[in-house]
Amino acid sequence: MMAKPLRLLIPLTCLWLAGCDARSDDDAQLNALDNELTAMTDGGRPAQDPQLAEALAAQIMVDPGLTQSSNANAVRPPNRPDSDQVPVLPPPGDPVDARTLTAAPPAARDCPECRAATKAFTLAALAGQQAGNARCLASLRYSAAWANRLPDAFAVYPGGRVNEAAGNDADGCALRIVSFQAGGPVTKVVDYYHSRAKAAGYDAEHKRDGAQHVLGGTRGAAAYLLYAKARGGGGTDVDLIVKGG
Incomplete structure (x- = not known):
C-alpha cells in the first residue's frame, strides 16, 4: 500500500535538489561578476569597468564662482560668536x-x-538714601531731558556724557537726579562742583571711602549731593542729586 506514494516522492525530491543547485549557480555567477567589476589593479585602479575607472581617476572639477552660493538659504552660524558687549567709548x-x-x-x-x-x-534708590525724598520719588519720571533742567550751579560737567536722568517737579519737589561721565579726574570733578556750589551760596562737605567721593551741602531748603568715582580708562563716573535751587 505504501509503494506508490514513495515512487512519487523520489521525483519531487530530485526537482527540489535541482532547484537548489540552480540557485547556487546563479549566486556564484553574480559573485564572480561583482568581483570582476570591483577588482583593482596593483596601481589601485579598476581592472575591468572603463567608465568606473574614468570616473574615479578623473580630477574633480569645482567652479569657484559657485562656491559662495552653495546653500545660500541655509541657516549658518556667524563667523564669530556675538559678544553682547556694549562698545567701550573713550572718556569725554x-x-x-x-x-x-x-x-x-x-x-x-x-x-x-x-x-x-x-x-x-x-x-x-540712591536718592532714597536722603531723608525727605520719599514723597518726590513716588512720582519720579525718567528722561534725559532732566539733565538739561539742573540748576545752573550743578549743570553737567562740561563735555560730560549723560547716562541716565530723572526728575519730578510735582507738588514743589524740584528734584533732579542725573548720572553722567565726566572727562576730568575725580579730584578735579569734586573741585569743580565745590567751586560752583560755594559761588552759588551753598556750603560744602567732602567725604571719602576708598575710591568713592561724596560732596554735599545745603542752601536753605535746597540741597545737593554728588557721588564721584574714578572710571577705568579715564574720567569720572558721577551721580548728582539736587533738590530745589
Whole structure:
C-alpha cells in the first residue's frame, strides 16, 4: 500500500535538489561578476569597468564662482560668536581749566553716604538714601531731558556724557537726579562742583571711602549731593542729586 506514494516522492525530491543547485549557480555567477567589476589593479585602479575607472581617476572639477552660493538659504552660524558687549567709548573731553577752581576741603574718612551708595542699584534708590525724598520719588519720571533742567550751579560737567536722568517737579519737589561721565579726574570733578556750589551760596562737605567721593551741602531748603568715582580708562563716573535751587 505504501509503494506508490514513495515512487512519487523520489521525483519531487530530485526537482527540489535541482532547484537548489540552480540557485547556487546563479549566486556564484553574480559573485564572480561583482568581483570582476570591483577588482583593482596593483596601481589601485579598476581592472575591468572603463567608465568606473574614468570616473574615479578623473580630477574633480569645482567652479569657484559657485562656491559662495552653495546653500545660500541655509541657516549658518556667524563667523564669530556675538559678544553682547556694549562698545567701550573713550572718556569725554575735559575743557575745564583747573586754575579756575577752588580746591575742595580734605575728605573726611567717615562716609556713611559712600557705604549706602554701594547698596543702591538705581537713581531712585540712591536718592532714597536722603531723608525727605520719599514723597518726590513716588512720582519720579525718567528722561534725559532732566539733565538739561539742573540748576545752573550743578549743570553737567562740561563735555560730560549723560547716562541716565530723572526728575519730578510735582507738588514743589524740584528734584533732579542725573548720572553722567565726566572727562576730568575725580579730584578735579569734586573741585569743580565745590567751586560752583560755594559761588552759588551753598556750603560744602567732602567725604571719602576708598575710591568713592561724596560732596554735599545745603542752601536753605535746597540741597545737593554728588557721588564721584574714578572710571577705568579715564574720567569720572558721577551721580548728582539736587533738590530745589
